[in-house]
Amino acid sequence: MEKISQSVREPLHRVDSRLKVTGAAKYSAEYPLPGLVYAVLVTSTIAKGSIKSIDSKAAGNAPGVLAVISHVNAIRPPGYPADNEHPTEPSTRGQPLRVFYNNKVYFNGQPIAVVVADTFERATYAASLLKISYSKEEHRTDFHAHRDKAVLPESAKRNPRSGLADYDRGEVDGYKKAAVKLEAEYEHPAEMHNPMELQAITVHWEAHNKLTLYDKVQGTQPTQQNFAREWKLPVENVKVIAPFVGGAFGNGLHNWPHETAAIIASKMVNRPVKLMLTREQMFFMVGYRPRTWQKIGIGASADGKIVGISHSSIGQTSSYEQFTESTLQQSKMMYTAPNVSTRYRILPLDLSTPIWMRGPGEATGAFALESAMDELAYLLKMDPLTFRLANYTDSDPEKKLPWSTKFLKECFEMGSKAIGWEKRKLEPGMLSDGHWQIGYGMGVGTFGANRGGAKVRGKLYANGSLVLQSAVTDIGPGTGTAMTQVAVDHIGISAKSITFQLGNSEFPQAGNQGGSSTVNSVGSAVIAACMALKTDLLALADKHIPEFKGKSLEQVVFEKDSIRLKDKDVSMSLSELMKKSGTADLDVIEEAKPGEERKAYSMYSYSVHFAEVHVHSITGRVKVKKVVTCADAGVILNKKTAGNQMIGGVTGGIGMALQEDAVMDHRFGRYITKDLADYHVPVHADVPDIEVFFADKPDYIVDPMGTKGIGEIAIIGVAPAITNAIFNATGKRIRELPVTPDKLNITRT
Amino acid sequence: MKQFQYVRPTEAGLAINALLKDSGAKFVAGGTNLLDLMKRGIEAPERLVDINRLPLKEITKNDQGFNIGALTLNSSLAEHKDIRKDLPLLSQALLAGASAQLRNMATVGGNLLQRTRCPYFYDTSMPCNKRLPGSGCGALKGFNRMHAIFGASEHCIAVNPSDMNVALSALDAIVQLSGPKGKRNIPIQDFHRLPGDRPELDSVIGKNELITGISIPTSALKHVHYLKIRDRSSYAFALVSVAAALDLEGTTIRWASLAMGGVAHKPWRLTEVETFLAGQQISAGLFQEAGTLAMRGAKAxxxxxxKLKLAPLSIGHALSIASGLVKA
Incomplete structure (x- = not known):
């Protein structure tokens, strides 16, 4: 239990850092294929209706233009269902919005044409020449005007045991009988995905039935399967390549209309095509954290025992897909409440489909739950940390199962000490420095310690070098680095002799990089591959080194690029062993899957964030002065990359709490904050000293490494830690994010 | 982007001629605003006249004050040692604007002429009288959180986004213009316009005129502060900003100069408040009164x-800091 700077394990530097800082790392828009041409999207300027006409004459005649493609002339991917009545169906897997399929407009900013030209500039200019006329229909984009039209998602209707279905434990609305209770509403606006790298795809039809995509995605194989289905191709004929992804945060967990548009364009002009979205287009068609309204009723006995929690939420979705997320999960399992009710609803609007954004629904839900916990603690006149400890659960009250591991209490201890929680006053508005009011707040986060099946190939060469392969992507956490480290730990080959290759759908099976599951899933397969190689190596040793005859794996050690006997000073380097045995290479593909343990235990990662904020009493400016973030994420493989993730998550949480706001003008159903000058995310000067602590306790029930996952818990609970601190500083409770200076300025205590 | 010609003259006269020859021509210096406007389809010049090679980068100081070439970079001006010493208000305002990268490209002349950041102006699918006269004001009944509270009209409620202009206004800067009909000097207060029924015109600069520089008179206003309230610590436009400058004798105000940003189509000089402050003793109460007085005629x-609440508080606070009553 130490700060990341005092790591017990020597953290490996990122294996690809040199490639990244020298520009040698290739991203999806950086494949200059022979004959490459450029596609630029034209998007709708109405929110609902149909296209009356497209005048493409000027665009078609502009210099360098190869094609102007729209529903008028587009080829149809053969995998599109033919049903004209229901052109879209709910699914977040494939391509439910059929691109250039008919003249219907479902949202403002929808791709309705694509112009292909020999240069990007010429395509851009020609795209500006298209004249489109619409017949408008009345659109619904205003969340509050239509909140009464929220529905239970189809998936919950079909499966009443789904996590999205109505949930009741104990008495419905049992909180109402509590001695001290609170009812409050919370809301945050849509937050737009804007990773540094814009969404981009390079499409290459290598043959009429063979498709290669260099695409910015979080899963090469899920994308491969989607487009194989859309184009009715054998899966093996679609290749998806994404070795580097410049940030994704959930944005790459869905395939989007621009990808299909580029594939159609490439097919029609019979040339490789590159399509990169503009920053403005990123705000319209590639997913966002949905605006969500929540209501919490929570009550406790006078001595601070929670009696009940009722938590309902409504999140927006599109008219053509039912996007859902686990907004209410934390309220079901975090505290020992005998009565818990949750109601999850979605509101279809004439907008594009949302998608998971880091710490997906849980970050949304935690904002409401952890704010309500803070509010109730004030009503109880209890310290919010004491209040949480009083309702700490040692087993899962929802699933009625033991936790695999839970070291949240240890995190509470480390974090409260590091932030100086004892300085916090129970009454708000008691601490100040000149015009700056000072406050402290906390927020708890949790996310499932997910794990899926995965395969890894391991190829050991005669020179002792090891190449590992997985189809998984690395969206920034340092997957190649962590996996190299797992291999070092399990086969004793030095890091410099290991190459972890990823981001190619032809490599062994892996799912999306999402839901904090990559290390748990792929790391387990790395161990399995190492185990298979060790078995093969021992067999070679058995044959070619007399001292190893008849030895079992338990009697040998793999370390320092060698195999050695445990009880005797006899060893041989792996390269020597390969040479001596005349082995050119050893090649294994191994699979690892979770098993029955998932039924016997409840598995979660946890985090707690403590914030110190200063609020200017005159101008309403908020400065986050310090954040201490503590994670129980199982064993930490690399404290440097894991620390990076926590710092990034907290930074995202600061943006959620104080800045991010996608503003829409509902008269047009069109976003008006659509560049990084108007849509704010934190700048360096907004990011304080962030101190990271890890419980660093292994959870061998989740997986053989003892890891639990970090990516999501880094942000879940950060926003309420900050808003709770703002209340502690000022006595002002802002329940609608983001907390901008004007809201604090206007709000009275 | 539309194809355009690009020329790079080395003398002001040639630059002006290059513009005269072609009605679709535009000057470009740092390009930090114009290039965005071109990418967004708001400007589509036939010809760009790059003026970066004109000899207009000098900062000189004499008994009357400063002369600053129009091509002086925002960053060079902000960091200039005499400016920091003699005109800290200008330095503070420049550093409160944009980001380091933009300040390294943006020029003084370009900053004077930067267009509003109203989102309706930037989206060609939405109405905007400033971009397309007669199309209506999108912001009037739309999202107008960043918009004017002073001097607006039903045709336009956009604000001038510059921080530098606010400080220049408080410092009584003079804008120097050169054109086919010769040279003229215009006090900054008369340089920018209110929207009225011609919101497409931001300033009084003539069609073929070039800003060659600004002059700033020597000032007795030694107690200054530029206060900018924004949604994040950097790279954000002002919700409200205040340039406060005081000439003090002990605790008596000899004279004050005050201007606001983020509240009008031009830097908003508060002359009535200045007169009110002259001769008074500094105090938090007085400064708060000054803030309240400044709000006369404001409309949200x-x-x-x-802004009706934030602006007077900010004025009071900026004056308190400028006078040394409180720490920044």
Whole structure:
């Protein structure tokens, strides 16, 4: 239990850092294929209706233009269902919005044409020449005007045991009988995905039935399967390549209309095509954290025992897909409440489909739950940390199962000490420095310690070098680095002799990089591959080194690029062993899957964030002065990359709490904050000293490494830690994010 | 982007001639605003006249004050040692604007002429009288949190986004213009316009005129502060900003100069408040009164009502800091 700077394990530097800082790392828009041409999207300027006409004459005649493609002339991917009545169906897997399929407009900013030209500039200019006329229909984009039209998602209707279905434990609305209770509403606006790298795809039809995509995605194989289905191709004929992804945060967990548009364009002009979205287009068609309204009723006995929690939420979705997320999960399992009710609803609007954004629904839900916990603690006149400890659960009250591991209490201890929680006053508005009011707040986060099946190939060469392969992507956490480290730990080959290759759908099976599951899933397969190689190596040793005859794996050690006997000073380097045995290479593909343990235990990662904020009493400016973030994420493989993730998550949480706001003008159903000058995310000067602590306790029930996952818990609970601190500083409770200076300025205590 | 010609003259006269020859021509210096406007389809010049090679980068100081070439970079001006010493208000305002990268490209002349950041102006699918006269004001009944509370018209409620202009206004800067009809000097207060029924015109600069520089008179206003309230610590436009400058004798105000940003189509000089402050003793109460007085005639729209409260508080606070009553 130490700060990341005092790591017990020597953290490996990122294996690809040199490639990244020298520009040698290739991203999806950086494949200059022979004959490459450029596609630029034209998007709708109405929110609902149909296209009356497209005048493409000027665009078609502009210099360098190869094609102007729209529903008028587009080829149809053969995998599109033919049903004209229901052109879209709910699914977040494939391509439910059929691109250039008919003249219907479902949202403002929808791709309705694509112009292909020999240069990007010429395509851009020609795209500006298209004249489109619409017949408008009345659109619904205003969340509050239509909140009464929220529905239970189809998936919950079909499966009443789904996590999205109505949930009741104990008495419905049992909180109402509590001695001290609170009812409050919370809301945050849509937050737009804007990773540094814009969404981009390079499409290459290598043959009429063979498709290669260099695409910015979080899963090469899920994308491969989607487009194989859309184009009715054998899966093996679609290749998806994404070795580097410049940030994704959930944005790459869905395939989007621009990808299909580029594939159609490439097919029609019979040339490789590159399509990169503009920053403005990123705000319209590639997913966002949905605006969500929540209501919490929570009550406790006078001595601070929670009696009940009722938590309902409504999140927006599109008219053509039912996007859902686990907004209410934390309220079901975090505290020992005998009565818990949750109601999850979605509101279809004439907008594009949302998608998971880091710490997906849980970050949304935690904002409401952890704010309500803070509010109730004030009503109880209890310290919010004491209040949480009083309702700490040692087993899962929802699933009625033991936790695999839970070291949240240890995190509470480390974090409260590091932030100086004892300085916090129970009454708000008691601490100040000149015009700056000072406050402290906390927020708890949790996310499932997910794990899926995965395969890894391991190829050991005669020179002792090891190449590992997985189809998984690395969206920034340092997957190649962590996996190299797992291999070092399990086969004793030095890091410099290991190459972890990823981001190619032809490599062994892996799912999306999402839901904090990559290390748990792929790391387990790395161990399995190492185990298979060790078995093969021992067999070679058995044959070619007399001292190893008849030895079992338990009697040998793999370390320092060698195999050695445990009880005797006899060893041989792996390269020597390969040479001596005349082995050119050893090649294994191994699979690892979770098993029955998932039924016997409840598995979660946890985090707690403590914030110190200063609020200017005159101008309403908020400065986050310090954040201490503590994670129980199982064993930490690399404290440097894991620390990076926590710092990034907290930074995202600061943006959620104080800045991010996608503003829409509902008269047009069109976003008006659509560049990084108007849509704010934190700048360096907004990011304080962030101190990271890890419980660093292994959870061998989740997986053989003892890891639990970090990516999501880094942000879940950060926003309420900050808003709770703002209340502690000022006595002002802002329940609608983001907390901008004007809201604090206007709000009275 | 539309194809355009690009020329790079080395003398002001040639630059002006290059513009005269072609009605679709535009000057470009740092390009930090114009290039965005071109990418967004708001400007589509036939010809760009790059003026970066004109000899207009000098900062000189004499008994009357400073002369600053129009091509002086925002960053060079902000960091200039005499400016920091003699005109710290200008330095503070420049550093409160944009980001380091933009300040390294942006020029003084370009900053004077930067267009509003109203989102309706930037989206060619939405109405905007400034971009397309007669199309209507999108912001008037739309999202107008960042918009004007002073001097607006039903045709336009956009604000001038510059921080530098606010400080220049408080410092009584003079804008120097050169054109086919010769040279003229215009006090900054008369340089920018209110929207009225011609919101497409931001300033009084003539069609073929070039800003060659600004002059700033020597000032007795030694107690200054530029206060900018914004949604994040950097790279954000002002919700409200205040340039406060005081000439003090002990605790008596000899004279004050005050201007606001983020509240009008031009830097908003508060002359009535200045007169009110002259001769008074500094105090928090006085400064708060000054703030209240400054709000005479203010008018808010649906989303910017907060400015009616934030602006007077900010004026009071900026004066308190400038006078040394409180720490920044």
């Amino acid at each position: 729209y649906e989303h910017n009502e907060f």
